[in-house]
């Protein structure tokens with residue numbers, strides 16, 4: 001699946017036209033995850049569809065979903081911008097950035113500096129980089145290029161070997177362990193549990209995908225995750241706020257005194 005998506009991305013990059021710069025305030029994903037609203041940080045994802053589940057949300061209203069996430073106490077928002085496989089759009093991200101005061105991450109398949117320029121133009125605070133999509137030295141270059149433009153990166157791994165390769169090349173400030181196997185689409189939190197031991201102390205780590213229940217949060221919290229990235233279970237809830245409340249089992253949001 002990943003190879004098919006990357007093939008599409010290469011074609012898109014060849015035809016990519018940069019849009020006008022969106023002027024919006026910036027927010028740090030790292031800082032938001034370092035001091036989360038609850039006992040573990042939440043990156044709530046705006047996700048209409050996916051290769052594994054097809055359409056997840058029929059009545060898809062990205063701005064109102066994002067506002068609901070903010071209202072429900074999410075620490076950051078992830079927006080899928082891939083059109084072909086996730087029915088996302090870069091315009092959703094720009095529109096959301098204008099309406100919420102949270103860090104907004106672009107969730108896409110970034111393999112070229114031109115896409116990073118576009119990510120800045122559309123107003124994102126952060127973006128995803130996936131180990132294995134380009135050679136690791138190139139990934140490091142993309143990471144450094146993004147930070148030089150003020151964009152933070154969540155660097156995602158799907159396997160222990162990828163994490164080892166990543167950490168022998170560079171140490172990202174935010175590392176994501178994706179619990180989804182991209183060949184079978186199965187998710188297992190064992191991924192997070194096994195890889196947690198290898199995450200360096202100085203990096204924040206986020207457990208991604210397949211998180212549906214409070215017990216899932218407890219499992220990843222126990223092994224030191226600073227945050228979770230949750231899409232489907234929140235998108236299927238009766239409202240974004242209700243989805244977050246159910247996931248956190250009634251845990252209240254910290255208020256600053």
Ligand SMILES: O=C(O)c1ccccc1NCC(=O)[C@H](O)[C@H](O)COP(=O)(O)O
Nearest residue numbers: 050051052208209210211229230231232
């Ligand atoms: O979600 C998919 O089917 C998928 C397929 C191929 C590549 C990536 C995919 N998902 C991207 C993600 O990592 C998730 O959207 C994100 O972690 C949230 O996952 P979930 O809570 O399980 O919706």
